Amino acid sequence: MTIAPFHPPKRTLMGPGPSDVHPRITEALARPTIGHLDPEFIRMMDELKSLIQYAFKTSNRLTLPISAPGSAGMEACFANLVEEGDKVIVCINGVFGGRMKENVIRMGGTAITVDSDWGRAVDPKAVEETLNAHPDAKVLAFVHAETSTGARSDAKTLCQLARKHNCLTIVDTVTSLAGSELEVDGWGVDAVYSGSQKCLSCVPGLSPVSFSEAAVEKIQARKTPVRSWFLDMNLVMGYWFQDEGGDGKRSYHHTAPVNQLYALHEALCLLQEEGLENRWQRHQRHHQALVAGLAAMGLEMLVPEEERLAQLNAVVIPEGVDDLAVRQQLLAEYNLEIGAGLGAFAGKVWRIGLMGYAANQTNVLHCLSALESALLRQGHRFTPGEAVKAAISVYQ
Secondary structure, three states: OOOOOOOOOOOEEOOOOOOOOOHHHHHHHOOOOOOOOOHHHHHHHHHHHHHHHHHHOOOOOEEEEEOOOHHHHHHHHHHHHOOOOOEEEEEEOOHHHHHHHHHHHHOOOEEEEEEOOOOOOOOHHHHHHHHHHOOOOOEEEEEOEEOOOOEEOOHHHHHHHHHHOOOEEEEEOOOOOOOOOOOHHHHOOOEEEOOOOOOOOOOOOOEEEEEOHHHHHHHHOOOOOOOOOOOOHHHHHHHHOOOOOOOOOOOOOOOOOHHHHHHHHHHHHHHHHHOHHHHHHHHHHHHHHHHHHHHHOOOOEOOOHHHEOOOEEEEEOOOOOOHHHHHHHHHHHHOEEOEEOOHHHOOOEEEEEOOHHHOOHHHHHHHHHHHHHHHHHOOOOOOOOHHHHHHHHHHO
């Protein structure tokens, strides 16, 4: 059997991730592969650490990309900071808070959950009550931008509460990094992880992480080895940082994904060129245009405006409309991908992403026009053409 080379179709990616990849990032992937211990590659690694610090707004020395997707970044934080018997307070307001709880359990910790309604931000009052009830808790873990619902929690307030109760914080910023306001140092975040494939518009497969000095002290004071060899920061640091007390060389830990790291470097250069705050504002502007267009079709947003993400829009599916049929039509006729609901919201919402390079006027108008066509076919009633008009009025 002869299998032909694979040539994927050209899609417009407006789901929960991955997002459209910027052409400069695609070009970076095609640059010559060199060794992962090559002096020039090591120079690029140092630049990459600085660029990630810029994106997270941190001066943490232990800031680097994990050579695996965001789920590995999550596991790295829990594997390094949670030991057998540690009590961890986990905030759950969607699918990914539940994954945090699973990590605590697998690391031998005790998970104390603070459950909030899906589609809403984590309730700080409930968190404070739980912290008061469990003064021996070691860590507070929560999702800043819940990808399953499009809800944004108040990370600054939650980190302040944790600090008040002598807890470290582990924060999921997979969807928020470069899309929403995020200040690791300013808010006092101790361990943070993200992904390359969302608002950075890079290819999937890398997870930027950062650990505060307090988190590093916790890692170095562990009584037991980190349960994951690959994700043990004590070992990973030997590759990403020079041995200042020894011969100044870097140790071999794993073969880094060289070309993917080129791509992440380019993605972060693009972020620096645009300006972090400018990118936050760009996401908000296109979100407002999209929401105006959706409202003109009689569609409602799941999350209240003050708790809503700009880059991940959860849209309530109207009564009588076939979720799968609409998404299939968008993909087949318009090469447009939007996301389905997860967990409790499967079949009840669509998740429309406006992330990084994909957050632009062309994509917003294309999505609204294609969705109009699909909904008209489903018998949903509204005035055709009004959605695009409403979005354009926002841009004007």
